[in-house]
Amino acid sequence: MTSPGRFYDALYAKTVKRWPHENVVGFIERNREALRGRPVLDNGCGAGRHSIYMAQRGIRALGIDVPRVAIQHARVWAEREAPSACFLVADSAALPLSDASMAGLISWEAMYYGDDKHVRRCVREALRVLQPGAPFLLLLKSKQDFRFERFERVSANTCASEQGLMMSCFDRDELAELLRPGAVEVAIETLAHSLHDGRDMVWNFSITGHKERGS
Amino acid sequence: MSRDTSSWEQYHIDLEQNGNALLWPDEFVIRFLYGVVQRRGQHRLLEIGCGAGRHVLLFARAGLEVVGTDITRSALDFTRRRLEQEGVGGVILEQASAEELPFPDASFDAVLAWRFLHVLDREQAERAVAEMERVLRPGGSLMVGTRSPRSTTHELICEGRGADRDFDYRSGQLSERALKEIYYTRDELEALFSRFKDVEIEHMEWTRQNGTFNVAYWSLTATK
Numbered sequence: 001m002t003s004p005g006r007f008y009d010a011l012y013a014k015t016v017k018r019w020p021h022e023n024v025v026g027f028i029e030r031n032r033e034a035l036r037g038r039p040v041l042d043n044g045c046g047a048g049r050h051s052i053y054m055a056q057r058g059i060r061a062l063g064i065d066v067p068r069v070a071i072q073h074a075r076v077w078a079e080r081e082a083p084s085a086c087f088l089v090a091d092s093a094a095l096p097l098s099d100a101s102m103a104g105l106i107s108w109e110a111m112y113y114g115d116d117k118h119v120r121r122c123v124r125e126a127l128r129v130l131q132p133g134a135p136f137l138l139l140l141k142s143k144q145d146f147r148f149e150r151f152e153r154v155s156a157n158t159c160a161s162e163q164g165l166m167m168s169c170f171d172r173d174e175l176a177e178l179l180r181p182g183a184v185e186v187a188i189e190t191l192a193h194s195l196h197d198g199r200d201m202v203w204n205f206s207i208t209g210h211k212e213r214g215s
Numbered sequence: 216m217s218r219d220t221s222s223w224e225q226y227h228i229d230l231e232q233n234g235n236a237l238l239w240p241d242e243f244v245i246r247f248l249y250g251v252v253q254r255r256g257q258h259r260l261l262e263i264g265c266g267a268g269r270h271v272l273l274f275a276r277a278g279l280e281v282v283g284t285d286i287t288r289s290a291l292d293f294t295r296r297r298l299e300q301e302g303v304g305g306v307i308l309e310q311a312s313a314e315e316l317p318f319p320d321a322s323f324d325a326v327l328a329w330r331f332l333h334v335l336d337r338e339q340a341e342r343a344v345a346e347m348e349r350v351l352r353p354g355g356s357l358m359v360g361t362r363s364p365r366s367t368t369h370e371l372i373c374e375g376r377g378a379d380r381d382f383d384y385r386s387g388q389l390s391e392r393a394l395k396e397i398y399y400t401r402d403e404l405e406a407l408f409s410r411f412k413d414v415e416i417e418h419m420e421w422t423r424q425n426g427t428f429n430v431a432y433w434s435l436t437a438t439k
Contacts, residue, residue, distance in 0.1 A: 002431075017241075018245075019239055019240050019245060019273070020239055020244065021239075022237075022242075025238070025239050031259035050324055053271060066231065107327070172426065185436070187424075187425040188425060188426055189421060189422045189423065189425070189426060190420065190421055190422040191421045191422075191424060192420050192421070193243070193416045193418065193420075193434075194417045194419070195417065197415040197416060197417070198416055198417060198418055200403070201418075206421070
């Protein structure tokens with residue numbers, strides 16, 4: 001995996017996403033009764049927009065991410081607007097959490113970075129820490145994304161930018177397969193938009209489901 | 216007010232009662248705010264068709280001087296209450312038709328018309344676009360969202376289905392109102408906004424019901 005330090009320092013110096021994404025809001029609102037007062041993992045929380053939203057909605061939000069600069073930003077922000085939100089520097093492929101400890105999980109625009117082995121490990125880890133029946137929301141990248149065509153292909157599912165940042169992409173069937181062990185009621189929705197006056201398509205999948213009950 | 220607004224009144228009342236109102240700003244509009252309006256140092260913004268007020272709130276919080284209009288009184292009432300709850304003052308809200316804006320020429324630096332153009336018929340849309348141009352200052356920024364033909368509802372209409380169905384927002388079944396919506400092609404949009412410069416058109420789409428139902432919009436930005 002690429003060391004993301006410099007990349008993220010530059011990113012967070014430039015932009016901080018301040019507002020929760022509509023899909024995350026919809027997911028939280030649909031599951032709000034089940035999640036209220038309970039721990040939900042924001043896996044790859046970035047500067048913290050979704051952890052803060054969840055904390056303000058009465059959920060015990062735990063945000064984790066790799067770049068220290070993101071976690072620092074999230075803590076400062078949470079101090080002002082949602083003091084109950086917690087943030088940790090941690091790796092999604094090796095979560096410092098016990099099995100079945102989380103009542104829900106979101107991972108928005110985070111889990112597709114890395115090679116496909118890494119992404120598969122992250123998905124397995126996410127399902128490991130979820131309680132039986134707990135809902136999750138993941139954003140993963142589609143092979144229709146323009147970067148997958150344009151970047152150098154390093155394996156069947158993985159491409160790398162010129163800066164060496166790796167990104168893994170899947171089609172719908174591969175995703176269903178990826179989630180089959182451990183997840184139920186999986187719905188895979190497209191979420192796509194163009195850039196550069198319609199020339200390039202950013203193509204994602206927004207995936208919801210539940211951890212298997214009784215596993 | 217020339218148009219019948221009662222179905223929109225009901226729409227907003229339903230949304231609010233179901234806790235379904237669109238409360239958070241769209242990421243494209245956020246990019247317009249930070250990437251265009253603020254970068255150009257523009258301060259005075261009009262949102263036409265502000266609905267439940269999610270973008271009015273975004274712009275006001277970013278320190279802009281904001282005016283919002285909607286043809287629907289219940290939407291404006293909802294927005295007014297929300298601004299009060301959030302402690303955001305200074306926003307002017309007015310009930311007005313997009314075809315006849317109650318503002319002088321060249322009175323705004325930026326105009327947003329997010330996802331309502333498709334509910335107007337073609338002549339109304341032309342008048343609405345002329346109004347957008349009229350109230351913008353030269354050099355002013357415009358952002359418009361409207362439905363694209365990649366929407367499943369468009370396919371249903373093309374197949375002649377849906378005409379006898381009741382409106383169901385969640386399942387995407389079509390109401391009489393939905394049947395009248397216009398799905399502009401990229402070329403038609405370019406023609407509609409041909410008096411503007413720097414026109415850029417992006418496409419966005421997402422699905423519901425496990426990938427079987429497509430919702431698709433254009434997002435157009437331009438400069439007067």
